[in-house]
Amino acid sequence: MKRTNTQKVKLGLFVIFGTIIFVVAVYLIGQRQNMFDKTYTISSYFQNVNGLQRGNNVRYSGINIGTVRDINMLNDSTIRVDMNIQEGIIAHIKKNAIATIGSDGLVGNMIVNIVPGRGESELINDGDIIESFSKIGADDILSTLSVGSENAAILTADLLDVTSAMLNGKGTVGLLLNDTVMAQDLKSSVKNLKTASYHASQTIDELKDIIASLKTNDDSVLGMIMNDTISGERLKNVVVNLENSSLEIEKVIAQTNELIAETKESQGAYNYLVKDTSLVNGLKSTLKNIDEGTAKFNENMEALKHNFLFRGYFKKLEREQKKEAKQLAN
């Protein structure tokens, strides 16, 4: 009897512990699917859910806060995803939160990520719908990659054409690669360039020397300008004086201009001389009369020479002139 009772106790413990393991396992699994907590339901509309399934985790800022409750196709491009969210977390989610579908690790399950929206907004309520954002899926990446690889194939084909053309000596680059004469020319050009650069460097050296000598030699004009501070001061003074002189000249010119203008406009002798044409005409006729008068006077004088009263004087004058000429000839 006692033995049987011990057996019964042991069996009871066995059964109880076995049942506890089962119940705990079921509870833990159920808890992770939010079966025993009060939950709120929020929804979001997506165009592509990338293989999301019922029971997948929902995360808010990286924390597991619930599971996907249901996924329904509303029309050809809209899928409604309902999510069970834990009661405790609902006080932190605002209406401007955004739901995205991502993957848990590189090869992990799909998850819904809810990220907080920017700015202020009201807290979310049971049954609310939040905005969704579709990330680039693996398919999109692959299609982009395929376009990229196609382009790469075209590029390589083109490159192949270019290189074969180059090898065959077509085009400028091909000519460069294959034409030996051009290569020789290039070589000589480079040689010339080398020589030119050598000469240029020599010239620069010489220029350097000149500049150095200018710096040290105060006897030359430039050296004096560059180095002699006293001369520099003097030069400065000269320039200042020149400036002053030019200003003075300017003033004088201005005054002269004023004077001329006044002279032009005034009724003085100058104006009368310059502008009065009757005076010119009078002068002209006067000069003409004088011309005529002198011609007639010359005639009179010639007639006077032949007059007996003055003939002796003129003969005497001729003799003296001859005498002077004779003396000069000797």
Added chain:
Amino acid sequence: MKGLQNIKSRILKFLIETGDIATFTSRFFSEVAKRPFEVKELLRQCYQMGNKSLLLVGITGFIIGLVLTLQTRPTLMEFGAESWMPSMVGISIVREIGPIITALVCAGRIGSGIGAELGSMRVTEQIDAMEVSGTNPFKYLVVTRVLAVTLMLPLLVLFGDAIALFGSYLVENLKGDVSFMLYFNKVFDALEFGDIIPATIKSFFFGLAIGIVGCYKGYNCKKGTEGVGKAANSAVVLTSLLLFVIDFIAVFVTDIFYDL
């Protein structure tokens, strides 16, 4: 011609045995609900089959968990996916390895035990004596044993799963640096009702198969000492085979209901 006859007789024998087992099973179901209930004997059998098998199941489960983790770890490390170890080991143990290993161990221990016990009772004509004395030997011997193993096996499976996961955790903790909390969090993150419920239901059928086949073989044992050995042996062989068939069907059905 003789060979063809041989095949024909084998097929016939197989069909007859299948029919006999089916009849035996239906008799079990008809007797199980009938009074009087042999509760005392049932509890004794539960103790014998449950408690006494726990050590064996525990050791097997512990080693399976340990070995599975040790063997899988290097491969997962190559991908840098050691963090997936708890989920992977958890799912494989709870879904498949736990139930099937526990059932096979129990088939060896319990199935052969029932076959040998009932076989020797049949050989020594104790069953006949019971019939004569007015006691229903089927009710007293078969129903209690089948019921006991059917009820105890799921519990043994749960113990086996828990111990196997603990063994796996020990390796993970020694080789890596995973805390108890993190390990079991990851295990239960990966597990779903679709893993644990079908596995538990499957375990009931495993227990039923072990009990029915063991009892059938022992109850219908041929005369002689040789018959007892044969009964025990064939009980284990047939049960093991049947376990895999049931497992296949169970996975098939689970796949339909849970969309694995």
